[in-house]
Amino acid sequence: MFLSEPQHMPCNDCGASVARTEREQHMCDVDRRLDFELFQLRGEVDAFDEEFGVYLESPVGRFAAWYATRSRRPLQES
Ligand SMILES: [Zn+2]
Numbered sequence: 001m002f003l004s005e006p007q008h009m010p011c012n013d014c015g016a017s018v019a020r021t022e023r024e025q026h027m028c029d030v031d032r033r034l035d036f037e038l039f040q041l042r043g044e045v046d047a048f049d050e051e052f053g054v055y056l057e058s059p060v061g062r063f064a065a066w067y068a069t070r071s072r073r074p075l076q077e078s
Helices: 030-040 041-055 059-071
Strands: 009-010 016-020
Touching: 030 041, 041 059
Parallel strands: none
Antiparallel strands: 009 016
């Protein structure tokens, strides 16, 4: 028994469903490709806030935050 090959396959770069016969001519939509890449990185994006919070609580992070505050130029009053 043979399984027939699917007529459409997802594009590896943008995730769009592309007909097998149109695969050579397929051009990724820029917005769709960006959404697809962000979707693949969602775990890292979701973890960023927590990791940044942990960093800010560490001795190195506390020093960096203190130094950034200290180094900031005062606001110009008009
Ligand atoms: Zn594509």
